[in-house]
Amino acid sequence: MAGTKENVELCINVSDEVRAQLLQVVINAKELAEQKKRQEIYVGDDDEGNRQSEVPESVMNVLKNSKEFTKMCEMTGKYGQGFKPPSYHDFREKYLKIEKNNIEQILDEFKEEWKRVVEKVGEENVIQIVIDNAANYKVAGQKLMEKRKHLYWTPCAAHCIDLMLEDFEKHIPMHKDTISTGRRITTYIYGRTMLISMLKNFTKGRDFIRPVVTRFATSYLTLACLNEHKGALMTMFCSKE
Template structure:
């Protein structure tokens, strides 16, 4: 998976740089200038910021608990745990909860908030983005739109499996957070097949291609920026997913080894971003 992500990211970067040269009719010799390399180094140092992640679960007393974490290449930090039993169906309360977390972390440090896909969270997320206008719409949400659109239509599932060699796009995990990212990883694995499907004659002749929602989904699937964001999400999140799966396992007690697992996840994230701590 790591090699696949690196390859995809490099290809997308090369295509983007090449388009910039072509569109501006620049000589490729310009890339030999020392300032060209310095420019990319400074961009890399600036980096995209951090992600606030929420992971909902139910304890033995049937209470809904939500853990909030902040993730960046420097590591993952626990922010707080909240009993959301009386909150999860109330959009206003969910919005206030998310907004307070963003305020605690610092809006200037946050580029996205990854939450549960429940209706109250989705509505609260829209309000949060309206208030915090620099937020990006989450890549994970776009990934879910692709899978939800396909799996709501039997004929489209059949078409998709023709292109993915009968592979599914949804993969279950121990928690909703893990499931979201594992499904995003499956999307990444099938990137080429999905892009081929949405660009195919079979898709163009289907009834799905003519409806507005189908056009939006096709636009997401053929957007190189979306796939670049998928790669970046996975580079930051998969090491954390590994820790969550370890904690959820029953083979051995997790607590004595948790610190070591978190340290390894931190190093892996740092490695995934080429040891650029500020990314």
């Protein structure tokens, strides 16, 4: 079915797409077998007479340092042949509910600690809370203010500024176009190792802050860096290198 033609004739009723998928399974199985074979090749004994295996250093570090990895291997081995990993439904329903209950139990301990802190300070002295501006935080803040009339909620200033900058980029064409152009420049440079090295030569070791999706302030900081090093950038792109 995979089209290897090893010890059997080719099945002509298999579509090209399915054949390609099956062939990849065969290739992966062979690579896994080769990898296992390489790991079982011994290269001699150490000073204490223990046999040393030719296993990549990165793999050995995982085996030595990861207790979770070792435990996983032990549990899989105890289960025996035919082990099947949990299904998507198991993760989504069964194990998600179990994990949710575990987290809620852990949170109960913290909630008791929070209560003791408020009692220690004195509820009448807790007059302000500063939290994020997300919808769930807003609802929590409003409920707290309804329950405790002397308390008021203040949104996080940094998050407010971030949301303002997000609106600038979304609704002001000049901002949107300028940030897009700056992003193309940084993407072009940071997508090429040679240009990154060349950039640092022209900017005397300075690096650009690259824009990311969730932190809109970073886009403006990147523009500031581009503007600050505009001369160095023009020189670099006009150079023979």
